[in-house]
Structure formats: structure tokens, C-alpha cells
Amino acid sequence: MSVDAKQARQRRKFWGGFGYHAFGIGAALFFFAPFAWTGLASLRTGTEAQQPPLPPWPTHGVSFDTYAVLNTFGAGVWQHVFNSTIVALATVVLTVIVSLLAGYGFSRYRFPLKNVFFVLIIATLMIPFQSILTPLFIILAKLGLNNSLVGLVLVYVTLQLPFSVFMMRNAFDAVPREIEEAARIDGARDLKLLIRVLLPLVMPGVATVAIFAFLNSWNEFLAALILLSDNEKYTLPVLMTAVRAGRLGAINWGAVQAGVMVMTIPCLAVFLILQRYYMRGLMAGAVK
Amino acid sequence: MTDGMRLRQVRKSFGPIEVIHGVDLVVGEGEFVVFVGPSGCGKSTLLRMIAGLEEVSDGDIEIGGKDVTDLDPSQRGIAMVFQSYALYPHMSVRENLGFGLSMANVPKAEIAVQVDAAAKILKIEPLLDRRPGQLSGGQRQRVAIGRAIVRKPQVFLFDEPLSNLDAELRVSMRIEIARLHRELGNTMVYVTHDQTEAMTLADKIVVLRDGVIEQVGTPREVYEHPANTFVAGFIGSPRMNLLDAAGQGAGKVLAAGAEIDVPTIAAAGSGKVTVGLRPEHLVLTASAPGTLKATVDFFEYLGGTRYLYCQLPDGQSLVAEQRDGDDLAAGETVHFTWKPKDLRLFNPQGLKLV
Numbered sequence: 223m224s225v226d227a228k229q230a231r232q233r234r235k236f237w238g239g240f241g242y243h244a245f246g247i248g249a250a251l252f253f254f255a256p257f258a259w260t261g262l263a264s265l266r267t268g269t270e271a272q273q274p275p276l277p278p279w280p281t282h283g284v285s286f287d288t289y290a291v292l293n294t295f296g297a298g299v300w301q302h303v304f305n306s307t308i309v310a311l312a313t314v315v316l317t318v319i320v321s322l323l324a325g326y327g328f329s330r331y332r333f334p335l336k337n338v339f340f341v342l343i344i345a346t347l348m349i350p351f352q353s354i355l356t357p358l359f360i361i362l363a364k365l366g367l368n369n370s371l372v373g374l375v376l377v378y379v380t381l382q383l384p385f386s387v388f389m390m391r392n393a394f395d396a397v398p399r400e401i402e403e404a405a406r407i408d409g410a411r412d413l414k415l416l417i418r419v420l421l422p423l424v425m426p427g428v429a430t431v432a433i434f435a436f437l438n439s440w441n442e443f444l445a446a447l448i449l450l451s452d453n454e455k456y457t458l459p460v461l462m463t464a465v466r467a468g469r470l471g472a473i474n475w476g477a478v479q480a481g482v483m484v485m486t487i488p489c490l491a492v493f494l495i496l497q498r499y500y501m502r503g504l505m506a507g508a509v510k
Numbered sequence: 511m512t513d514g515m516r517l518r519q520v521r522k523s524f525g526p527i528e529v530i531h532g533v534d535l536v537v538g539e540g541e542f543v544v545f546v547g548p549s550g551c552g553k554s555t556l557l558r559m560i561a562g563l564e565e566v567s568d569g570d571i572e573i574g575g576k577d578v579t580d581l582d583p584s585q586r587g588i589a590m591v592f593q594s595y596a597l598y599p600h601m602s603v604r605e606n607l608g609f610g611l612s613m614a615n616v617p618k619a620e621i622a623v624q625v626d627a628a629a630k631i632l633k634i635e636p637l638l639d640r641r642p643g644q645l646s647g648g649q650r651q652r653v654a655i656g657r658a659i660v661r662k663p664q665v666f667l668f669d670e671p672l673s674n675l676d677a678e679l680r681v682s683m684r685i686e687i688a689r690l691h692r693e694l695g696n697t698m699v700y701v702t703h704d705q706t707e708a709m710t711l712a713d714k715i716v717v718l719r720d721g722v723i724e725q726v727g728t729p730r731e732v733y734e735h736p737a738n739t740f741v742a743g744f745i746g747s748p749r750m751n752l753l754d755a756a757g758q759g760a761g762k763v764l765a766a767g768a769e770i771d772v773p774t775i776a777a778a779g780s781g782k783v784t785v786g787l788r789p790e791h792l793v794l795t796a797s798a799p800g801t802l803k804a805t806v807d808f809f810e811y812l813g814g815t816r817y818l819y820c821q822l823p824d825g826q827s828l829v830a831e832q833r834d835g836d837d838l839a840a841g842e843t844v845h846f847t848w849k850p851k852d853l854r855l856f857n858p859q860g861l862k863l864v
Contacts, residue, residue: 404597406582407584407588408610408657411584423599423600
């Protein structure tokens with residue numbers, strides 16, 4: 223091959239690779255920009271936070287004033303972070319336990335009307351939950367669970383279950399039956415079988431269910447607003463509307479930015495920790 | 511001989527469909543029994559019933575003199591090796607081997623001793639800390655067998671253990687399993703559709719069809735004295751030639767235009783019969799009375815052997831196996847003879863005529 227042809231090919235390769243990476247970096251920046259903007263803006267000093275938003279970064283030194291202001295809303299930001307954490311974690315734990323058992327049952331046991339029940343569960347996804355908020359409110363009131371975090375957790379778990387059961391059934395369907403049979407011959411039964419042998423194999427499904435349950439319950443607003451009435455029981459999204467509504471007509475944009483950061487960081491952390499499993503989970507069942 | 515295992519009128523139904531129709535079988539302790547049969551004959555179902563993975567609809571199963579029909583798989587004194595290996599992918603080989611013992615609450619030190627012993631027998635010591643995903647097919651199968659050994663079962667169950675391996679590995683694992691049986695001396699029940707495995711490994715072959723045992727016997731019995739036309743046709747490759755024939759009174763039958771002597775049968779009567787001749791028993795000869803005349807359709811040269819696919823004058827086909835001799839062209843006319851002791855005769859119901 224001539225030197226010219228070789229150089230031409232290398233040039234083509236370089237520009238091809240350059241375009242590929244440039245586009246990738248551009249797209250990544252595009253998605254990262256709002257987050258960086260918010261993060262930087264939340265670090266501006268108190269007076270600066272009231273200024274027009276350009277430039278978005280702090281010009282008079284970094285400060286955590288906005289977070290201090292955020293803490294003056296509601297019952298203090300820690301109380302609301304605590305509420306949200308309790309609700310999200312309880313939702314995750316309950317959803318995982320119930321959908322693990324239900325998914326196992328739907329995948330492995332034969333019982334009458336199995337497919338009808340399964341379709342019914344999936345069909346509930348078609349009902350917008352806003353439309354059943356009123357009956358939910360009445361039911362919780364009758365149970366004495368209105369204005370309580372426990373009631374809110376139960377509502378979130380219920381809303382989360384159709385998708386989760388579907389996900390876990392797929393995960394269990396992907397586990398070869400022989401592995402379970404080998405474990406039964408080895409003497410593993412019932413819960414031991416489920417926890418020691420099957421749980422590690424459906425971990426991708428569990429991670430997916432956990433991420434969705436966490437994100438949805440952490441960010442859920444409408445049900446929390448309607449079902450909770452005590453200031454100190456509000457979850458973060460409800461607090462955020464109070465911050466966003468401002469005081470006496472004046473909105474503290476710095477506090478809003480700080481609130482957004484407080485709400486986003488746990489979601490990012492959960493996603494980053496579980497993403498390895500999550501990616502595999504989305505693919506489970508796609509290819510036999 | 512004590513009983514390794516005994517099945518008594520074992521039946522299995524899935525809903526209204528019965529798939530195992532009352533199987534009776536006695537397996538002596540230390541015997542190597544192979545279940546063979548075409549796919550769908552119920553051999554795997556029967557094995558799974560012995561393992562306790564399928565419920566027994568009727569009848570009972572004894573292992574080592576104890577009725578295990580309603581016991582949990584782990585309490586039957588069995589261990590099973592699956593076709594797909596069924597190793598636990600999230601555990602190391604060591605944990606895979608020791609899992610059964612840890613479920614039975616055996617102390618850790620004891621488990622380590624047992625696992626090392628099993629790993630030594632199977633020569634998988636260097637693999638103990640790997641995961642199943644990092645092993646080749648043959649290594650995985652060794653681990654699966656190791657997991658069975660560690661349980662120290664009375665009966666080993668193998669469900670087509672070699673069918674996922676390539677041809678070369680299959681041969682070496684086959685020898686490995688035979689060696690294992692000699693060393694351990696346990697009762698083994700082995701399901702396969704591979705005749706070579708069945709013939710080489712078995713002390714006793716059980717031929718199944720449609721959930722019924724067609725014949726039980728040593729490989730030699732099953733091959734040389736098939737109880738019926740099904741077994742005759744199923745065991746052996748290429749299969750036994752089964753020719754429609756008509757009885758011609760005492761000691762003679764008429765098949766494909768040739769009058770054949772059957773001196774071993776006192777009276778074949780005048781009804782229809784089936785003549786069975788193994789391909790390797792057919793010898794090329796000159797035209798003579800009592801020989802079969804045939805036209806060559808295809809000639810296959812396989813090195814050590816050659817197969818002649820022929821057509822008889824009445825349209826029936828015939829396969830012959832030759833050890834030597836010249837190539838034959840399609841369309842040539844040949845004549846076959848055989849030793850009288852090699853000829854088998856079956857009645858119209860397909861049963862062996864004695």
C-alpha cells in the first residue's frame with residue numbers, strides 16, 4: 223500500500239473517531255448542564271442568589287447560605303429529608319418483598335386463573351392513579367391512616383406493585399428450572415431456596431424494582447400533598463412547592479436551587495450504586 | 511443381591527393424560543441402569559419421579575428398601591446430574607459442591623474435607639475457587655458430578671448428562687463415568703437417547719416406549735434377542751432390517767420373493783410374520799435358493815465399513831453393512847445370505863417368536 227493511501231486512511235479514521243466522540247461529549251454536556259447550573263447556583267451567597275441568574279456560578283465566593291435559608295422552610299429541611307427517606311426506603315423494602323414473592327408465585331406455581339390474575343394486575347397500570355385519589359383518601363381515613371407516613375407508604379407500594387410484579391415474574395422466568403430443582407435435591411426449601419439460591423439470580427430484577435420504587439416514591443407529589451396535612455409530615459416534594467411558592471410574594475431562587483440539589487443527589491446515588499444490576503435487569507428476558 | 515431401587519406399578523398422569531403406564535422395575539444395588547427410548551417416551555419423566563421432582567400419581571418407589579414415594583427429594587438418598595449442569599452461577603465451585611452439605615447443617619470443617627475428596631476424584635482441585643461461568647462445558651459437567659458425589663447418595667441419577675458436550679469430550683466423559691461407577695460402586699440410573707452410551711455404560715438397559723417398558727436386559731440381550739420389533743428397530747445403528755414375510759408351513763417363510771429357511775422355528779404357520787436381520791449379518795454371496803436378491807440404491811464408504819442401501823424386488827428396503835470388498839454402483843444386483851442363528855422372527859403383533 224502506498225504511503226499516501228495509508229495516511230488518507232488514518233486521517234479518515236481520526237476524523238471519524240473525532241466526530242463520534244465530539245457528538246458523545248456534546249450530548250453528555252447537554253444533559254449535564256442543567257444539573258451543573260443548579261448545583262453552582264445553589265452555592266451563591268444570600269444576596270447574590272436574588273440577582274439575575276447569569277452568570278450561574280458564584281462570583282463572590284462559595285457559600286452555603288441558600289441551604290441555610292432552605293432550612294427555615296417547613297419544619298426544617300432535615301425533618302423533611304427524614305420523612306422522604308423513611309417513606310422511600312419503606313416503599314422499596316415492601317415493594318421488593320411483595321413483588322419477589324408474587325413474581326416467584328406467578329412464575330413457578332400452577333393455579334387456576336393464574337393468567338387472568340396476572341393480566342388484571344397489569345391492567346391496573348392503565349388506570350391513572352390521580353383518578354382514584356379520592357377513594358384512596360376515604361379508604362385511608364376509614365383505616366385511620368390518613369395524614370400518616372405509613373398510609374402514604376401503603377399507597378406508594380400499591381401503585382408500584384403492578385410494574386414490579388411484572389418485572390419480577392420475568393426475572394424468575396429467566397432462571398432455569400433445573401437450578402431450582404438441583405437446589406431442592408440439595409435440601410434447600412421454601413425461604414432458604416428463595417434467599418440462598420434464587421435471590422442472587424434475580425438480583426437485576428430486584429435492583430430495577432428497587433430503583434423505580436425509590437425514584438417514584440421519593441419524587442411523588444400529588445398523593446403526598448393530598449394525603450398528608452401536618453406540616454412536619456410533609457415529604458420533600460411538598461416542601462419544595464412551599465419554597466417555590468415563596469414568602470410574601472418573594473421567591474428565594476437560591477433556596478429553590480438548594481432544594482433541587484437536596485432532592486436530586488440521593489436519586490443519583492441510588493442509581494449509580496444499582497445501575498450495574500439495573501442495566502442487566504432491563505435486558506433480562508429480552509433474549510432467551 | 512439387595513435392592514438398590516424398586517419401582518412398583520408406577521404411574522404418572524398430567525391431568526387426564528397418563529404418560530407413564532404402570533412401570534415395574536427392580537434395580538440391584540450397585541447396578542448401572544440406562545433408560546433409553548425415543549423422545550417423549552417418558553424416560554426423563556420416570557427419572558424425575560425417582561428424584562422426587564415429579565409427583566407419583568400411583569404406585570410406589572423404594573430406594574434401599576425404604577419407601578420414598580412421598581419423601582422430599584433431599585431425603586431420598588439420591589443425587590442428580592442435569593443435562594444443563596444446573597450449577598449455581600453465583601457460587602464458586604467450592605460452594606457449589608458444598609451447598610448440599612451446608613443445607614444439611616454439616617460442620618464447615620467436615621464440608622471442606624468432603625469437597626476436597628470429591629474434587630480429587632474428579633481432578634477439579636485447581637478450579638475450586640472459580641465461578642461456573644469461567645469453566646468449559648466439560649469442567650462444568652465434572653463439577654455437576656462432583657456435587658452429586660459429595661451428597662454420598664445411594665442412587666445417582668443422570669439426565670442426559672453428556673448431550674451438551676462435543677463428540678470428543680462425550681467419549682472421554684463416558685469413560686470417566688464408567689470409571690466413577692467402578693470406583694464408587696453406587697447404583698446409577700442414566701437416561702440417554704444415545705445408543706453408544708447405553709450399550710457401553712449399562713449393566714442393564716431399560717427400553718421405554720410411550721410410558722411402557724418394552725424390554726429390560728443386558729446390552730447383549732437387548733441387542734441380540736430383542737423382545738419385539740420396536741426394540742429390534744430401536745437398538746442398533748443402522749437399525750435392524752425388518753421384512754414383511756409370510757409363513758410357508760414348517761420352518762419356511764417367504765420374504766421378498768425368496769423362500770427362507772427358519773430351522774429354529776418349528777412352525778411359522780401360514781400367517782404373516784416379520785423377519786429381522788441386522789445389517790452386519792448380511793453377507794454378499796452368489797445367487798442361490800434361500801438368498802435375498804436386491805438392487806443397490808446407494809453405496810456409502812465410511813472407511814472401516816461400508817453401507818449398502820438396497821431395494822428388494824417387492825419394494826422393501828434393506829441395509830447391509832460390509833467390512834471389505836469392492837465399491838458397488840447403484841443399480842447393480844446383489845444377493846445376500848446369513849447364518850441361520852442371526853435371523854430373528856416376530857409375529858404380527860411384533861413379539862419375538864421363540
